Amino acid sequence: MTASAMTSTQAGEFRAAGTDLSERRRSGVSTGPLIDIAATSDTIGMHWGADGSVRLGAFTTIAAIAADARLAAAYPGIAASAQGLATPQVRHLATLGGNLAQRSRCWYFRNPHIACLRKGGPDCPARSGNHLYHVAFDLGPCVAPHPSTMAAALLAYDAKVMTDQRSALTIGELLGDGRNGGSDNALLPGEMIKSVELPSPLQGERALYKRAISRTHSEWPLVEVCARAVVKDGAFQFVRLAAGGIAPVPLRLAAAEAALQGKQASAANIASAAEQATVGAKPLPMTGYKLDLLKGVVRDLLEKIAE
């Protein structure tokens, strides 16, 4: 369930495909004017550079990203993340820009009758209430995990985001550090995402994506990880892990990455590095389980990459 709203201004809320915004309009969580935005040739599709890098237009649909063979060969973590999110009928409409700028999926935020920080309220009702699906890295006043699967994947790839006002924003600059309870991102008023640039992939790198959910498909992730690695001569030369579903913003799992740098790609090394995935975690009373799942997903992905 990706989004379309780019960011809000006094003038209105941006709407691209509307797959997030329409639900909020129907429920009454979002009111006020709409600004429909449409693609230009520059803001849709995949624009390949000579060095093998690519620029993805913000209006490119998730389905197009999921289905592109060249993208899947060069950036398998991006393609797999796109394949893993929402449902086929949503992916056919939803855009990359909307996915990055979608609003929180917190069940308090989505209830029009309940005040919360994201809606200008005084506190976070999930923190003291029912936060079964919320963060395990408690980094700020709002405890809803960031909903963008693509943001975690782009974080793993050091992507840069172009807007109509700024260029080369990191995912951290786009979404903030999680300490702003009032917003799902750090876009300026009226700022619109135009495209995303992916640096050229590393020689011999592999990448995978996985989300832990209770069912088989089509569920918001309890935990999700996009993992990239270069394994040469049986050892990890490069490891990059970015996780979603666990914090107010996607997180790099730096301690686990460091634990494997230069190490043999053995099951034992991977298992002990996976234990480091939760360094810095601060679970809420109901979210301790996410740490088990996070270790499990990291271990699963690294074992598969090392195969």
Place this chain on the structure above:
Amino acid sequence: MSTMTINGKLAPLPDDPDALLVDVVRDALDLTGTKLVCGAGVCGACTVLVDGEPAVSCLMPARSAADRNVTTVEGIGAEKLHPVQKAFMAHDALQCGFCTPGFIVEAAAFHDSWRAAKGTAVPSREEIGAALSGHLCRCGAYDGIFRAVADACAGRFDGEEFVPPRMEARDKVTGSAKYTVDIHHDGQLEGVILRSPFAHARIGELDLTAVRAMPGVSAAISLLGDDRIVRFVGEPIAAVAARDRKTALAAIAAINLVSERLPSVIGLDEARRADAPVVFEKSTRKKAGNVSEGAGAPASWKGNIRGPSAAFSKKPKKVRSWIDSARSANNPLLVEGTFRTGTQQHACLEPHAAVARFDGDRLTVHVSTQAVFHLMELIAKRYKLDHDKVRVIADHVGGGFGSKAALGVETTTAIELARDAKAPVRVAYDRHEELSVTGYRPAAEMKVALLPSDQGKLKALSFVAYADTGAATNSTIAALARLIYPAEGKELADFDVISNLPAGAPFRGPGGPPMAFALEQAIDEAAVRMNIDPIALRKRWDPDPNRQRLYDWASSLEVWRNRKPVAAQSGRYRRGVGVATGYWLYLWQPGSKVEVAVKGGRLIASTATQDIGTGTRTVIANTLAREFGLEPHEVEVRIGDSKLPEGPGSGGSRVTASVIPPMLLAIEQLKAAIQQNAKRQPVPGSNAPWREMLAASPDLSASGVRPEDSRRMAPGIQSPLKQAGFMGWIFGWMMRRFSNLAIGAGVPSSVQVVELEIDTWLGHVSVVNVHTGIAVGKIAAPALARSQATGAVIQGIGYALYEAREVDSRTGDVLSGGMEDYRIPGIADTPMIDVHFDQGGFDHVLGGSVGIGEVATVPTSPAVANAIHHATGVRLTELPIRPDRLVAALKGRAAA
């Protein structure tokens, strides 16, 4: 003005920026095959093709369809049926049919692109599961859908149409079946309900004059009770009818609510505290809802606790003393445990809905209901109308599962608004209403102690259940433990714990699944302690002849014979095999009538019952056709209309056993009349004697009333109430007297064997294979009975693994009010399901058939839990067994 091309025709698009494609398709263009269910892109019922690609029309702004090609389900099979439609019909890949149009659109697109790329190769279950991962079916028709899509892709449905096993299948796969939400009268208004934002409050003066004067508003009424107290978030306060939903919503938002907040209490634990605020004072207790299929017996109340209801106990004091002694003696055979189940929502895909219309003094109400006839009686009584002035219609019903058996607020509100507005009014709940205030299977906490004797018999059972019934009472969980596994003594006590939450309601075998979850795990544990095969122990302790045959079947299954010892594996993935037993009462409705007629040479059966996806229309057609040597599609079935002869409600698995016997009596009379009136007898040796006689027959009719069953029963077949002695007799008498339900002899039974795989790293359970053995007598409609059986397993898997209503325990807000947060099984969660029907045991019932709906879902959750124990050696005592609970249990830690 911009336009789109829809099903090949140009259509205008509205200028309203908030108009969504689904609303334009359904309301402006009357293409009602496309359904609005979740409104959030989760369930897929609204799927249409946009330029050939499946898209969520419930989230797509109408203006983005400008200059694009849109195809709805009506456009898929417009000229001739698509192979996918034919395959869905042939494989009975549908039940209530409400999700079917969305599945058809997506599956047709998948089929077309698959065939273009891969010819007639057969897609795997994984490929089909991924392609249809954006669709949800609450009936659980997934088993048939897998087979339908695979066969259509393989080219097996390129040719002629098959005659489908389900009578109305064609209407459901083409989107032409009309449900209550699809009814549209000229001048029809939309009704919307203002609901309480508070868990407990007294509402002051409610001034609706300003609202009535708003442009577009035609009526505004109070829905408050005489005490003006609201007892849960979402309790109705007022309602408005306006020209459209938007206007009605704006009107209820403008109502000025004056209220005095009262102290509230939420949930099982808080409501049991001695100092908890009381929800129902003595004078208001009759306002509480009912979570069972029958009327409740009197019970004592103390604060918010109603109970114990313990009439089915047997030597309870002795049981307590035996168990206490066993505990102090550290008897290793004493099994004790506390089990908890979650609150399960019915989550019908068609919401509760009613369309009321007055024509002079006659009232016609289309209702999404499980009981057209009884609802007519209730409406007539409530509004003091004659029965012949009230007509209730339900041609198709998009799921009920117990939640649509009563006269609901949606119906009374539509009627009262229509009366005030002097215009037809529709009230259709939105998804949050559907997932919060329409009832649920209450969560329960169950304390169980089970004591085998030294001789290996079952000596004593203690079962005490506390049910989280919200603003309702009459939970019967522990009582059901009396009617299986006879013991020297049983201490059985049921308590309702009332709190400021919406009222629970009957849900498919009320009390049965939670009872089985606790008791069947206790039995399984006893088998482990006694070092005996769990099926062999059940065979020893459970003498019911129907289940004895099912135990023999289950123990001969290869997966059971190859079962390894408990917790024999280590490593990340572990497989387990578990068994569990379930039963339900065989109920039938006295007074049920069926009329059969020949008219213009055609056979017609009529009765005021309804088909909520269970297959009633087909059961009637098959029986009638078989008796005359015809094909089911040669006869006509008239149901879904209270004007027809009194028929049964679709609850308590009663319909089949209520309609077949009177129909057989009527058929016998009709045959005699046809023969009497025949000018000549059929040619000797004719292979279609009745066909000839019907063609020549004058118009005749006959009707039958449900007879009592034969008293000649097979050995061991008796009423389950016999086990409960005199109290059982009283209970049976009360059910018949106050709920018009007879409890027959013989026990509908199910034994299930579940094989699953656990991912211990991710706390994920995949149910791989399910064998479900069912004894409900003769199967009247085999393909549809199979659909019921597999759907029941899938719903049981939802109960076991995914489904739980979540609330805020301070405010009483339901948080899981959307389909993304209330998680029902998807197609890829469907195991391979082997269905075994044991067709004996009910020869004393005319026709030999009883209902299947409820019994088939009772044993699934304990079979899953027992399989998890078999795989890991860890017993999961709380439902649903989500990843958070599983990873915690595997680490020996308490889940949050």
